[in-house]
Amino acid sequence: MKKVLKIVLGLVILVVFAGTIVYLYRKSQAKPVIYETTAATVTDIVRKTVATGKVVPRKEIEIKPQVSGIIAELYVEPGEKVKVGDMIAKVRIIPNMISLNEAESRLNRARISLDDARKNYDRQKSLFESRVIAEAELQTYDVALKTARQDVEAAENNLQLIREGITKNAGSASNTIIRSTIAGMVLTVPVEVGNSVIESNTFNDGTTIATVADMGEMIFKGKVDESEVGKLHEGMELILTVGAIDAERFTASLEHISPKGVEENGAIQFEIRAAVSLKENLFIRAGYSANADIVLERRDSVLSVQESLVKYEGDSAWVEVETGPQTFEKRVIKTGLSDGINVEVLEGISKEDKIKIQIAPATAPK
Incomplete structure (x- = not known):
């Protein structure tokens, strides 16, 4: 009888030990990762710069x-x-x-x-x-x-x-x-x-x-950085946001770019001047602070992907495209205009391709 009890106790200990080993082994194994995917979209891409300044009368005597x-x-x-x-x-x-x-x-x-x-x-x-x-x-x-x-x-x-x-x-x-x-x-x-x-x-x-001052003719005076001034030219359209009138947007036409820059806080700034198109039902006071969005380049209805999905190696750009369930391959693409969020794709992928999202993987359920 004692011999039987010893055998049973030994088997129990052996089973517990084996179970512990199996549990620890499974726990040590990496959980499979399921990557989410997205697709390229057709959108408008606009690259712009912002000039800060104020709205003042053209004639102030x-x-x-x-x-x-x-x-x-x-x-x-x-x-x-x-x-x-x-x-x-x-x-x-x-x-x-x-x-x-x-x-x-x-x-x-x-x-x-x-x-x-x-x-x-x-x-x-x-x-x-x-x-x-x-x-x-x-x-x-x-x-x-x-x-x-x-x-x-x-x-x-x-x-x-x-x-x-x-x-x-x-x-x-x-x-x-x-x-x-x-x-x-x-x-x-x-x-x-x-x-x-x-x-x-x-x-x-x-x-x-x-x-x-003649309040019927207003202009925007602002400054742009030297890295952007070379892309500007007279006649460009500006979209003004006046600080005191947040709900309204005003258009302005760029009419002057200073030929000489001024150093401010260690950076060279160039003054610009633009004629503001006023609205009949709104009165703009002299000296209102304003920000001007200046469109440098624009692409309408082009294929694009999120900038964060594109990887760069030297002069090449590529994304990972799904070829099978959770199977991906590198696909070299040719990029165009970027606004910092989306980048234009000229060739390499289509709207039907599923692109791997690497920054937010979803783990498999237990």
């Missing part, structure tokens, strides 16, 4: 005074529309005391000369009427009197011009009234009534009274 003084009145506010010649502001002149003193002295001298010329004329006229002198001699004194009157008028105008910035014969023309030089919208009025302003002249740019 700074209105500056022609005389120095103090702002006496402002006639416009930002957002108002103006026409050519509309009044922007009025400047009250603070006369230069030296120039004012010289002008007053000149007027006094002119009046003295006029008084002397009048007396001489009256004296000579009496002699002429008494037939003592000839008419030709009287004419000399008549000319001198008229000249003296003209000198007085000129001196008065000069004094009034220094004091008020306008002469009595100027009519509505006055350089103390600042007027708009273009038709458009007032963007900014950086001065207030009472501010001192400096005239625009050869030595000074002058104080800006207001900025006026």
